[in-house]
Amino acid sequence: MTLLRGLFQLLVFPGAVYAIPAAFFMVWMQRKLNARLQGRIGPPFFQPFFDFVKLLGKEPIPRTPLQGFVMTGLPIGAVGATLGAIALLPIFPSDAGFPGDLVLLVGLIEIGPLLSVLAGFASRSLWGGIGASREAVMTVAYNLPFLTALIALAVTSGFSLTGMATGASLPVRFLALAAILLCLPAKLHLNPFSIASAEQEIYAGATTEFDGPRLALWELSHALEWVVLAGLVAVLGFPIVGAPWPLHVLAFVVISLGIVVLLSVAAAATARLKLAQTARWFWLWGLLVALAALVLAFVRV
Amino acid sequence: MSFLDSLMRTARRRSPWLFHANAGSCNGCDVEFLTCLTPRYDVEQLGIRLEASPRHADILVVSGPVTRTTLEALETVYAQIPNPKVVVALGSCPASCNVFAGSPTIVGPLDRVLPVDVYVPGCPPRPDAIIAGIAEAAAILAGDKPRPEPMALPVIEDQPETGGQQ
Numbered sequence: 001m002t003l004l005r006g007l008f009q010l011l012v013f014p015g016a017v018y019a020i021p022a023a024f025f026m027v028w029m030q031r032k033l034n035a036r037l038q039g040r041i042g043p044p045f046f047q048p049f050f051d052f053v054k055l056l057g058k059e060p061i062p063r064t065p066l067q068g069f070v071m072t073g074l075p076i077g078a079v080g081a082t083l084g085a086i087a088l089l090p091i092f093p094s095d096a097g098f099p100g101d102l103v104l105l106v107g108l109i110e111i112g113p114l115l116s117v118l119a120g121f122a123s124r125s126l127w128g129g130i131g132a133s134r135e136a137v138m139t140v141a142y143n144l145p146f147l148t149a150l151i152a153l154a155v156t157s158g159f160s161l162t163g164m165a166t167g168a169s170l171p172v173r174f175l176a177l178a179a180i181l182l183c184l185p186a187k188l189h190l191n192p193f194s195i196a197s198a199e200q201e202i203y204a205g206a207t208t209e210f211d212g213p214r215l216a217l218w219e220l221s222h223a224l225e226w227v228v229l230a231g232l233v234a235v236l237g238f239p240i241v242g243a244p245w246p247l248h249v250l251a252f253v254v255i256s257l258g259i260v261v262l263l264s265v266a267a268a269a270t271a272r273l274k275l276a277q278t279a280r281w282f283w284l285w286g287l288l289v290a291l292a293a294l295v296l297a298f299v300r301v
Numbered sequence: 302m303s304f305l306d307s308l309m310r311t312a313r314r315r316s317p318w319l320f321h322a323n324a325g326s327c328n329g330c331d332v333e334f335l336t337c338l339t340p341r342y343d344v345e346q347l348g349i350r351l352e353a354s355p356r357h358a359d360i361l362v363v364s365g366p367v368t369r370t371t372l373e374a375l376e377t378v379y380a381q382i383p384n385p386k387v388v389v390a391l392g393s394c395p396a397s398c399n400v401f402a403g404s405p406t407i408v409g410p411l412d413r414v415l416p417v418d419v420y421v422p423g424c425p426p427r428p429d430a431i432i433a434g435i436a437e438a439a440a441i442l443a444g445d446k447p448r449p450e451p452m453a454l455p456v457i458e459d460q461p462e463t464g465g466q467q
Contacts, residue, residue, distance in 0.1 A: 031345070035343070035345060038340060039340040040340045040343040040345060040346070041343050041345075041346040042343075042345060042346060043345050043346065043348060044315070044346065044348065046315075047315070047316070047348050049312075050311065050312040050315045050316040050348060051312075051316045051318075051348070051350075053308060053309060053312035053316075054309070054312040054313050054316040054359070057309045057312065057313065058359075058383045058384070058385070059383050059384040059385070060383060061356070061381070061383055127354075199353055200353045203353040203354045204352070204353045204354040204356075204357060207354070207357075208353075208354045208356065209354070209356055210356060210357075211356040211357065211383045212383050215356070215357055
């Protein structure tokens with residue numbers, strides 16, 4: 001990957017120029033679909049954008065220098081890491097990527113939740129601490145099937161995203177993607193796994209103490225997670241080998257939006273589970289699906 | 302006015318986030334307030350969101366006549382909301398203490414404690430009136446409407462001491 005190409009992927013497509021509007025659009029879609037399914041009208045089109053701008057214009061509560069630094073640095077890190085993960089998505093499988101970029105991608109995806117755990121404890125709020133500890137338990141719960149499914153996809157082709165996107169056989173791909181899809185609501189804090197943010201129940205979870213621009217960055221980082229996770233399923237699930245690049249881009253965007261619809265409908269139709277139920281659910285049913293994919297990958301079906 | 306200024310005004314008008322503080326209310330106003338979130342009234346179409354943390358909020362909605370036990374919490378919550386912020390007095394109690402006026406456990410009305418920008422009268426007010434009040438608060442937030450002039454503090458005659466159980 002040349003420097004120029006890397007910069008293009010980070011800043012233009014699928015990076016900032018595409019990802020930030022797409023992130024706002026996906027958040028709007030989720031809120032709108034949720035509202036429509038509840039028989040409401042729902043928020044106007046530019047709502048996530050206005051929310052973001054308004055938060056940027058708020059005057060932050062004064063804090064001690066160290067705490068202010070930590071509370072600003074953590075969301076900036078989360079936004080940066082998630083944007084970096086988006087830049088790694090192999091939308092053009094022909095010549096992008098490098099060996100081992102899957103490991104980097106998984107690391108970057110995980111940095112967001114990790115920093116939000118730190119943020120919850122760093123804010124020194126009781127509710128932030130509860131939200132952070134829940135988030136930490138959730139991370140352990142959903143990452144087991146998530147990583148197992150990724151390993152299953154990577155068995156035949158080595159740990160490169162381009163190889164995974166084109167290499168894995170159909171049954172392995174189907175089972176692994178099913179396992180990844182099961183993990184997405186938990187990663188995005190959606191029902192039935194909205195335990196870490198649990199609006200109203202534990203105030204606002206890890207972000208309880210964050211205000212103004214700092215909260216805006218958390219909202220942005222969370223919205224970018226939609227783009228990276230939906231995009232990951234899109235590139236891994238439906239590779240179009242040898243097609244011209246406009247078709248790749250179109251398929252990537254359309255499939256990403258389809259996944260947003262799927263997750264939103266699932267979220268609107270379910271209610272929040274308890275933490276222990278979630279952990280058990282992922283370690284039993286999620287892991288079963290992922291392990292089945294892994295076994296199939298090892299016996300080369 | 303520059304583009305950024307007008308963008309910020311629009312964003313503030315169209316994204317008012319609320320924090321609801323119950324300062325000794327009888328729950329009548331609180332129930333009517335939550336009704337605004339239901340499909341019939343659906344305040345989300347105006348960008349209004351009920352936030353769980355005062356740090357996230359723009360508008361503080363207070364119901365109840367401000368009792369002694371809630372006074373400190375109310376002041377803390379008000380200080381926790383980042384500027385710019387607007388206070389909405391929900392119902393008759395924060396406006397006038399209503400039937401609780403003169404009670405020794407009441408320190409209200411609300412404008413003795415916090416600067417109130419919008420009054421939504423009623424016991425309880427209808428959801429339509431509450432939404433109108435929040436829309437007015439959002440206009441104040443955006444700078445489209447001036448904040449009301451601070452009024453002279455209402456003088457409530459203290460009840461003569463009756464000596465407890467008489």
